[in-house]
Amino acid sequence: MIETFYDVMRRQGITRRSFLKFCSLTAASLGLSPAFAPKIAHAMETKPRIPVLWLHGLECTCCSESFIRSGHPLAKDVILSMLSLDYDDTIMAAAGHNAEAIVTEIVEKYKGNYILAVEGNPPLAEDGMYCIIGGKPFVEQLKYAAESCKAIISWGSCASWGCVQAAKPNPTRATPVHKVPGLADKPIIKVPGCPPIAEVMTAVVAYLLTFDKLPTLDKQGRPQMFYSQRIHDKCYRRPHFDAGQFVEQWDDEAARQGHCLYKMGCKGPTTYNACSTVKWNEGTSFPIQSGHGCIGCSEDGFWDKGSFYDRLTGINQFGIEANADVVGGTAAAIVGAGVAAHAGLTALSRAKQAGDKQPGAQQ
Amino acid sequence: MRRAEAGLFGAGRVIMYWQDGEQIRRTLEVVFNDILTTRMHDMPVLNPALAVRALGFEPYDADWPGVLITPWFMNVLLLPSAESRWVTQAPGSKFEQAFPYGSFEFTVADEAQLGRYAQCSLFSPMFEFADQAAAEAAADSALQALLTSPAPRAISRRDLLRGNLARP
Numbered sequence: 001m002i003e004t005f006y007d008v009m010r011r012q013g014i015t016r017r018s019f020l021k022f023c024s025l026t027a028a029s030l031g032l033s034p035a036f037a038p039k040i041a042h043a044m045e046t047k048p049r050i051p052v053l054w055l056h057g058l059e060c061t062c063c064s065e066s067f068i069r070s071g072h073p074l075a076k077d078v079i080l081s082m083l084s085l086d087y088d089d090t091i092m093a094a095a096g097h098n099a100e101a102i103v104t105e106i107v108e109k110y111k112g113n114y115i116l117a118v119e120g121n122p123p124l125a126e127d128g129m130y131c132i133i134g135g136k137p138f139v140e141q142l143k144y145a146a147e148s149c150k151a152i153i154s155w156g157s158c159a160s161w162g163c164v165q166a167a168k169p170n171p172t173r174a175t176p177v178h179k180v181p182g183l184a185d186k187p188i189i190k191v192p193g194c195p196p197i198a199e200v201m202t203a204v205v206a207y208l209l210t211f212d213k214l215p216t217l218d219k220q221g222r223p224q225m226f227y228s229q230r231i232h233d234k235c236y237r238r239p240h241f242d243a244g245q246f247v248e249q250w251d252d253e254a255a256r257q258g259h260c261l262y263k264m265g266c267k268g269p270t271t272y273n274a275c276s277t278v279k280w281n282e283g284t285s286f287p288i289q290s291g292h293g294c295i296g297c298s299e300d301g302f303w304d305k306g307s308f309y310d311r312l313t314g315i316n317q318f319g320i321e322a323n324a325d326v327v328g329g330t331a332a333a334i335v336g337a338g339v340a341a342h343a344g345l346t347a348l349s350r351a352k353q354a355g356d357k358q359p360g361a362q363q
Numbered sequence: 364m365r366r367a368e369a370g371l372f373g374a375g376r377v378i379m380y381w382q383d384g385e386q387i388r389r390t391l392e393v394v395f396n397d398i399l400t401t402r403m404h405d406m407p408v409l410n411p412a413l414a415v416r417a418l419g420f421e422p423y424d425a426d427w428p429g430v431l432i433t434p435w436f437m438n439v440l441l442l443p444s445a446e447s448r449w450v451t452q453a454p455g456s457k458f459e460q461a462f463p464y465g466s467f468e469f470t471v472a473d474e475a476q477l478g479r480y481a482q483c484s485l486f487s488p489m490f491e492f493a494d495q496a497a498a499e500a501a502a503d504s505a506l507q508a509l510l511t512s513p514a515p516r517a518i519s520r521r522d523l524l525r526g527n528l529a530r531p
Contacts, residue, residue, distance in 0.1 A: 233484050236455040239472030242436050242482065244402025258455065269487070313407045335493040337500040344501030345508055347485040351439070352465040 005044040005209065019044075026210075029203040029278070031225045043210040050209055051106050051114045053145055054088035057138045058131050058165045058174050059120025063156040064090045066195035067202070069281075100134040103141065107148050115208060116149035118142065120158045121165070122180060123172035130172040139180065146184045151214060152177060153189050153204065157297060160190040160222075167303035178221065187214055190221040192273075194297035199278050200226045220300075222272070228350070231268035231294045234276040237261070255291065265309035266293025273298040379478035380445045381420075381427050387442050388417040388429070394476045395433050409434040410489040413498055419506045428462075428510070430502040432495075436487040437502060439509065441469060442480050450479045464509045 009019055023044070024037040054064075068091065087102045094102060106114055123130035128137030146152060154177045157163040165174040178188050191204055204223055207215045215223040232238065240246070240260040247255040247264050262269070268276070271294050275286040287294055295308045334343050381387050395415045403409065411434065419429030425446035431438055441460065443450045449458045454473040458481070459466050469481035485505060492498040 232487060234468070236457065236470055238484060238487075239454065239470055239482055242433075242438065242487070243472065243474050244398045244406075246402075333493040334491045334497045334501065336497065340492070340497040340500035341504035343491070343497075344485070344503070344505035347437075347501070348439075348464060348505040348508055351467060351483055351485055353459065353468055 002048040004047060005049045008049055026203060026206045029199050030207055040210045051110050052117055053106050053114055054117045055142060055145060056089055057120035057122045059158045061090055062195040063119045066198045069198055107145060111148045112150060114149055115151055116145050117153040117155055118159045118177050119155040121162060121174050121176050123174045125173035143183055146186055149186055151187045153191060155191055156196055157192045157194045160192040161300040163194060164303050188221055189214060192298040197274055197278050200274055226274045227272045231271045231273060231276045235268055235288060237288060261288060261293040263311055264293050265311055267296030268294040269312060271296040271299050378450050381442050384420040387420040387427055391417040391431055403435060408488040410492060412494050413489055413492060414495055418502050423510060430506045432498050432502050434489060437485045439483040440480055449481055462509050463511055
């Protein structure tokens with residue numbers, strides 16, 4: 001008899017009522033209409049649970065810390081049982097050779113049918129000797145596990161972009177997952193952030209498990225539903241930016257009034273993430289709400305982009321990013337009525353509420 | 364324009380209930396031209412090819428929606444009438460407003476010379492626009508779509524092959 005996610009949840013003592021509530025919350029956080037909740041419930045009741053192999057390379061464990069504190073109290077129980085985190089060196093019970101044996105067991109038993117979640121990245125210098133797991137370089141474990149997996153989730157900025165260990169001069173040649181030479185060609189979902197938002201992490205996993213396919217990704221490989229808007233676009237302090245009301249120094253009158261932190265180095269205008277909408281700690285707050293600018297932790301190479309307090313002045317960094325897909329390219333100037341009219345419509349659609357879709361349009 | 368002293372919203376806060384689109388457009392242009400030459404002076408986010416221009420602001424439901432173009436942003440703005448419910452919310456809070464095109468999240472704002480208004484961002488900054496005509500064409504099409512056309516429905520392959528093209 002196959003074991004479904006629902007079976008596992010029930011065994012963990014989660015009530016049906018809580019389970020259904022979790023399904024509606026997940027539908028909402030995915031920006032799907034409430035009509036999707038029964039679909040998610042049905043998938044969880046009927047599909048066999050998929051093992052998730054969670055590997056750790058060079059990292060600080062903030063992704064795991066964020067994940068196990070997923071906003072809704074249910075998520076802790078539901079997601080952990082749903083995931084069957086058979087191997088995660090932060091929370092698994094096994095140790096030593098027993099633990100390493102689990103990796104081999106999952107790879108062989110679930111060939112082609114498990115999700116590989118990677119937190120951190122492998123250092124490639126000196127044949128990978130700067131990160132040793134079970135006596136072998138981490139890069140070897142990563143390649144071995146990637147060979148037979150279904151898809152890879154790159155958790156956090158380390159796995160997605162490299163993060164602090166890859167900052168110049170990057171002495172260990174820490175390398176983000178998608179740039180590891182010789183890695184099996186598998187779909188990679190990047191969930192950047194240092195750490196990523198817990199609700200975003202659980203929603204990405206829930207989407208993968210219930211719909212059995214990848215969420216729509218942008219050109220940089222990030223799930224569009226959470227990374228298509230900048231902090232700036234949905235910031236509650238945005239009216240102050242538009243009205244030219246800026247904090248000039250820490251603790252001045254404007255700071256006390258909660259004006260815009262752009263002049264204090266806020267990276268909100270160049271950072272794609274869901275902090276200003278989903279927020280942190282069960283939707284309590286986010287950095288800007290506590291009075292500090294965004295440091296842009298979910299952007300590629302954020303450690304090498306100068307001080308957190310340097311004002312964004314490079315017009316190219318700031319100006320051309322009308323959407324995440326044109327970063328690095330030069331956005332064509334909008335000239336002529338036809339092109340302009342289209343640009344207006346595109347902006348309007350982008351501004352529309354994520355959940356405001358007709359069910360048929362999502363797939 | 365009627366000014367209502369609103370003790371509820373802190374001393375000195377004024378809510379203005381607008382009664383005329385022309386008056387709104389003129390006031391917005393004066394206020395934001397003033398902001399452009401004072402607070403935004405020398406900011407690296409200005410597109411010098413653009414000017415401040417307010418479009419729309421005719422009554423719709425309880426509000427006066429329109430689009431405001433400046434050299435540093437383009438937003439959908441809502442200005443309140445006496446029937447607007449969101450004016451009682453604190454600046455910085457968010458609310459959802461339904462339009463024929465769909466539902467949009469607005470942030471409540473407050474400016475001394477304008478009183479309460481609400482905004483939803485379309486563009487910021489504005490370097491993509493080559494000239495004022497392009498910015499105004501974009502604003503026009505966004506505003507028209509917002510108030511008139513329903514959101515386009517994605518048609519599934521199954522519906523297409525079955526000829527089921529009617530809207531639900």
